[in-house]
Amino acid sequence: MANAAAIGLSARDLYLFNKGNYFHSYRTLGAHPVQQGGKAGVRFTVWAPNAKQVCVAGSFNEWNSSGHRMERIGETGVWSLVIPDIGPGAVYKYEIITTDDKRLLKSDPYAFAAELRPSTASIVTELFDYNWNDGDWHQRKLEDSPYHEPMLIYEVHLGSWRNDGKELFWTYEQMADELVDYVVRMKYTHIELLPITEHPLDQSWGYQATGYYAATSRYGTPKQLKMLVDRCHQKGIGVILDWVPGHFCKDDHGLREFDGTPIYEGKDWKRAEKPLWGTLAFDFGCTEVQSFLISNAIYWMEVFHVDGLRVDAVASMIDLHFDKPPELYTYNVFGGTENTDALRFLKRLNEVVFQYYPNALMIAEDSSAWPAVTSPTYMGGLGFNFKWNMGWMNDMLRYMALDPNERMRHHNLVTFSLMYAFSENYVLPLSHDEVVHGKRSLLNKMSGTYEQKFAQLRLFYGYWMSHPGKKLLFMGGEWGQFDEWKDAESLDWMLLDYELHGAMHNYVTSLNDRYGKTPSLWERDCDPGGFEWIDVHNAAQSVVVFMRRGHAADEFSIVICNFSYHHHPEYRIGVPKPGRYRTALHSEAAAFGGSVSTAGSTKVYHSSKTPWHGRPCSVTLDLPPLSFQLLVFARGEPRRIHEEAVLH
Structure with a gap:
């Protein structure tokens, strides 16, 4: 066995890896171009705790791994080897000898590139070989x-x-x-x-x-x-x-029984099996x-x-019975299925x-x-x-x-x-x-x-x-x-x-x-104050009307959806305050394949003082069948407080 320092690895990193707390383990495991003794080469590092022997086979040794045996690093379950005079582009796999002397040829779990299928070998690749130009984007994300x-x-x-x-x-x-x-x-x-x-x-x-x-x-x-x-x-x-x-x-070339034992999927085969997909759970x-x-x-x-x-299929991760037949049921230590x-x-x-x-x-x-x-x-x-x-x-x-x-x-x-x-x-x-x-x-x-x-x-x-x-x-x-x-x-x-x-x-x-x-439509997506029903009960006509609010007091919009075949040429809706309401989008506009002219789909409505839907004011609009309309409140003092429609 070798110690970590002798092979150019950090003992602390390997300790954290074993404890589940090494969150940049790809910087250590996998295949990394290195300089050692003044010579360029590649350091190969893999976790195979139950292997009897691990070697590196690849294009550089004509797939004869006998001269490239890896060394086990203490009790970490990690094996490592530096091979000189190779670099990015080298194609490789790990040859693993199991405890019962079977020979497995495995792709690198930490491979940073791979051959085009159906070939399955891993390819040595530089991780940080690109000059990024997205600094402004990341600054915006922080703000x-x-x-x-x-x-x-x-x-x-x-x-x-x-x-x-x-x-x-x-x-x-x-x-x-x-x-x-x-x-x-x-x-x-x-x-x-x-x-x-x-x-x-x-x-x-x-x-x-x-x-x-x-x-x-x-x-x-x-x-x-x-x-x-x-x-x-x-x-x-x-x-x-x-x-x-x-x-x-x-x-066979993947993670399943990687070192001859189930290290990625675990020992409980009932818990590991996902029969609907023909896969294994971590x-x-x-x-x-x-x-x-x-x-x-x-x-x-x-x-x-x-x-x-x-993150895909969270439900299948947290439920031990998800998509499984009864013969594969397992239970947690509390007797539950979580x-x-x-x-x-x-x-x-x-x-x-x-x-x-x-x-x-x-x-x-x-x-x-x-x-x-x-x-x-x-x-x-x-x-x-x-x-x-x-x-x-x-x-x-x-x-x-x-x-x-x-x-x-x-x-x-x-x-x-x-x-x-x-x-x-x-x-x-x-x-x-x-x-x-x-x-x-x-x-x-x-x-x-x-x-x-x-x-x-x-x-x-x-x-x-x-x-x-x-x-x-x-x-x-x-x-x-x-x-x-x-x-x-x-x-x-x-x-x-x-x-x-x-x-x-x-x-x-x-x-x-x-x-x-x-x-x-988005500022208060996660805030109940960003939504209000105006009319939720009109099941008979299959119409819903609601309001979306932004952060500013006068930043709101009105949504009208007619899910029926019926045309309502004078459909009154309540609005929260007097003023002008502009049609921002109409799904039945002729330009979108609908039957409403440009003039009809780009109106400005002036509210009346008629209360409606529990609101102090209202507007009356033309509501075609199978239509969506978005009205936005036009800021500023209204010129007239009576109901009419003018072209936008």
Whole structure:
């Protein structure tokens, strides 16, 4: 055995790693170019506590590892070796001899790059080889709170946003030009990338990973990915990564029984197995696994400058019975089904991330009813700062699929979400999960004729954008992709040449722009005082009217949604104060594919003194069927206090 100092490692770092408290473990483990004895080489370091012997095999020794045996570092379970005269670009694996003398050839769990599938070897790569130009972006992040800023996320699967044919993927560098400019034009604030950690199967979309520290080689090099993130930041766009700590692949070259024993998945095979996915769960009670995963979260923020993580499948992590048959049930020490190790891990994860990156985004994709997901850990919460609102999404997609003539009996599907809208800090997701596997596209979920589907989707988007909570839309939804998502093909960009799809694209661009320019729609997303119902009870006509408030006293907007087929040419709504109310957006404007002229969709209404809906004043407006209208209060003293409509 060797001591840590003799091999150029820090004994303190290895101690912290073993205790679950080394949050930059990627600086030690993995393959790192080094200078030793005046010669360039690479230091390889791996955790394999139960191995009899570990060697390095690679392109530099013709995959004959006999001359490159690693040394065990004390009782840490860590092995290390410096190999001279090699550097970045070297291809390698670890050859592990198990206690029963089996020979395993494993990819590096801390590999920073990997070969293109189906090859599986790791590649030596420099971590800090990029000159960043996003200082202004990070300064702005320090000054702004995500709770009070607009957040409009464009969810993207890089392999199918655009490509040149089957498996002819665009590179990260191409995306840095095309995707970023598109997102800027569309007025999004953030891009969320489906997992880009290395994975063997394209159809898993990255959710079944083998290389947690390696950006997938499908789209290029780690340096090119840094270029993409840098370009986003220079253009004012934040970057969120889907992150999957809940499970990993069983592929032989990966983490499963890495040293011949279950060190990443744990010894309890019933708890480790995730039969629905054919994967294995991490052992969240293992301290070295904690160092591995928490460091991975920090890695993407430090090395790649990402702004946050959307943490996948939290419900499956915290529930020991989630998607499992009875024969795989296990229980915690208290006899319950909560995974207490996972709960402690998630709390620690969020504490550490916010310690290093106070304004990071940690977003839980959680379908459970677990309380206080977005409350601080010192208050008993899990410590995330946002959570996907799956209940709102399920209720509204069910409602929009109904025939409008049936909606009066299901009015609660629209209104119920406001009973809990401020119990957590929510993101309203319209994600990839809702447009695959026979679920149909968002457009095709809408009821009615071809034209009515577009009207309904415009209405739905308007309600979504004005409902409390940050926003996420999966790619293709912005023009009404008619077919559900095809992960092996490019999006149907040719649809933009069709009138209604092009008009939908125009509508979403305008809606996104209006959202960013209307502080009342986002400043108080997490504050109950930012929302007021004006009329919540009109189930008979399937109409809802509500108000969103910003921080300033006169910063408010009025939302009117008609979910029925009926036209109401003189529909009166109560307003909170006298003055002028300008139509900021009308989903039925002709430019968006609707039937209302420019003059009819850009009106200014002057309030009357007629009380209505418990408000001191009111306005009367034309309310077309299947329509969304956004009125904003025009500041300043009104010229006339009587009801009329004039062109904007």
